Amino acid sequence: MSFHASTFDRYLAGDSAVHHLDPRVKVVVAVVFIVCITLLPDGAWWLYALSFALVMGATLAAEISPWLIIRRSLVGLPFLLAAVTVLFTIPGNSLWTGPFGLTITDAGAMRFGSIVLRSLISLQTAVLLTATTSFPDILHALRHLKVPDILVSVIAFMYRYLFVLTDEVSRLLRGRAARSAALPGTKSGGNLGWRASVAGNMAGQLMIRSLDRSDRVYQAMLARGYRGQMLTLKPHEMRPLDWTVLVTGCLIAVILPVIGRL
């Protein structure tokens, strides 16, 4: 098992107009769009289709394959289990009666379908944001948008050391695998408690190593003149195009739930 930057970084380098938009614009439009999707009423199928078309339009403008965005958005599917219950519990006309007297109602199916679609479209929006904006740019945007500086710095630091520490943990995992050799057909290692304690020792060891590392990093930063603020050489400036996209993007997003409730 090995973890490299490519495993984590979901940014797809590109030269499209969407890639060149100011990250602030992309973050704000994406958040406003997701809020508006949340506000869409149940069963507004054609509005869902319209929202989906908008996300896919932006995807094409970013010169990214829509299929890729759709595939990545499927990470949210396991959570749908939590919503399955509404199929049966909302009173309505019976659509299908299964075993144990479970009955799917039309109202339940509508609610379930609406939750699924709204969630998928929101996910696709977030996936597209991540795919067209590098993570440091997103963080820069958050800083400009007045997210507390300390929080953004901590997240930036975490991102930087994500790769180092996941490499470290994969070395620990490889070491455990190497120690756990077993003859074919036999089991290696002890009972559940023993296996958990091995995992716990790994976690404890990783924690101490991480704490020590943070201390060394801090000393190194002090030596280089760190005074509590992260500096950047990349000033983001809003161009006229950025303002246009910001305003039209938010307007289109806000119109969706307004139409839905008329």
Add this chain to the structure above:
Amino acid sequence: MTIFPAGILMHIPDGFLNLFVSLACWAITLVVLGMAIANTRRDFDERLVPLAGIMAAFIFAAQMINFPVAGGTSGHFIGAALAFIVLGPWLGLLVMTAVIAVQALLFQDGGIVVMGANILVMGIIPGFVAYYIYRLGRGRSWSFQLVLAGVAAWLSVVTAATVVSLLLAFSGTSSLSVVLPAMVGVHAVIGIGEALITVAALAFIHQVRPSLLSDGQEAGKGGWVVVGLAIALVIVLFAPFASGHPDGLEWVAETTGFLGTAQDAPYSILPDYTIPGLGETGLSTILAGVIGVLLVAGLVFLVARLLQRRSQDASTI
């Protein structure tokens, strides 16, 4: 490969909570997070960023540690309890917030608008639960403290699952009578793995670096405010079930049935919660309670801001 990744049912995606619930959770989260930032900034100063950043990366990496359980499934490590016990609640919360933000922004593991709820559910509530239960054993024998740490880790997972279920039911996304036992049941099992790993990790740290466990950051008085807030929130969410509406299913059917009819109302921003339709449903109780909690939270926020300003004044000398 893992068949059932532990955290997956905890990271609520966008679209599963309605806007009202999302915003209410954001309000609570922002207050507590503000307190965490003020406290950690005071205690760690400029050392805070590398410390919290690297510990957040540690939590993320530690979540890759798994151990075979049975039948091809494996136990995973969530790490919130360990972080809060070793680092203290405020630093722990900052660390978990960074983890949740990166998971949402980078991997779409958990939504953006519901991130406030995710921080509440996976950071604030389990963290303070774990921290205060562990602290009950202060001054007792080490083995007693370890047992308490195990209980704390297990409870932190189960409490988080409970609150997720409540939020989902409150949003009309799932029926409480089904999702609560299911979530709590699954996480009661996941919690055992979490408890075992947390205890083993603490035992290891105690052996190798005992100083880490003795001089952990104190929560101070603010911690009890958070606990009070969290307890108030849970009581508020539970209130309708305790009074007159013992049947959770009936309650959800009522609210969701009401959801169906509310669509006709034009221009409503919170269609699920237009007050006139509430009548005597449990919803109005919750709504009133949440408004109360938010009012209190707002007050706490103001006080925290004042305190923060004062501590900043003191530190600029």
